[in-house]
Amino acid sequence: MPIREDALTDEGTVGHGSHGLARAIFIGLVTLLGAWVGWSACAGAGPELALTAEEGRGRVLYTQYCAQCHGGATGGKLKDIPPRHNANGHTWHHPDQQLIEIVLNGFSFSVESQKMPAFKATLTEEDVRVVLAYIKTWWTSEQREWQAKVIAQAGQ
Numbered sequence: 294m295p296i297r298e299d300a301l302t303d304e305g306t307v308g309h310g311s312h313g314l315a316r317a318i319f320i321g322l323v324t325l326l327g328a329w330v331g332w333s334a335c336a337g338a339g340p341e342l343a344l345t346a347e348e349g350r351g352r353v354l355y356t357q358y359c360a361q362c363h364g365g366a367t368g369g370k371l372k373d374i375p376p377r378h379n380a381n382g383h384t385w386h387h388p389d390q391q392l393i394e395i396v397l398n399g400f401s402f403s404v405e406s407q408k409m410p411a412f413k414a415t416l417t418e419e420d421v422r423v424v425l426a427y428i429k430t431w432w433t434s435e436q437r438e439w440q441a442k443v444i445a446q447a448g449q
């Protein structure tokens with residue numbers, strides 16, 4: 294009997310000890326995760342505040358030439374015409390080079406009255422690139438990754 298009791302105590306102690314370690318690791322991970330979630334929440338909440346110089350220039354151009362038809366950072370639905378360029382639209386389904394061509398040369402998928410005007414008389418290719426850089430700040434990181442893959446597949 295005493296042997297069994299000792300064995301139980303030892304077992305209990307060892308068990309408790311490793312449990313405590315697992316718990317410490319778990320708490321550590323939760324703390325790290327919390328810090329990461331907090332950080333990404335901040336990063337997600339303030340893209341407008343944390344624009345690079347390029348994105349900031351894109352914002353000025355977008356506000357002047359595009360926002361009246363395509364709207365802003367939020368709102369809209371996938372099938373809106375003119376399409377939304379934010380995370381609710383489908384702009385992120387297309388590679389940069391295709392988007393640049395659409396903006397410079399214009400585009401009309403169906404109805405003449407719902408036409409994307411050509412901007413090549415107004416904007417340079419570099420201007421359009423910074424506008425795209427700004428639009429991309431509205432996309433989720435998954436959308437940005439997906440679009441980067443599409444570009445890689447298209448060899449652009």
Ligand code: HEC
Binds near residue numbers: 360396
């Ligand atoms: C007068 C309204 C109008 C203005 C201004 C305008 N667009 Fe468009 N745009 C449209 C319409 C309408 C379409 C959809 C054409 C279609 O589907 O046939 C479109 C389509 C597009 C598309 C292709 C669809 C997509 O999102 O993948 C892109 C990219 C685009 N516009 C970017 C821009 C950018 C950048 C600017 C500013 C430099 C701009 N547009 C200014 C009306 C406009």
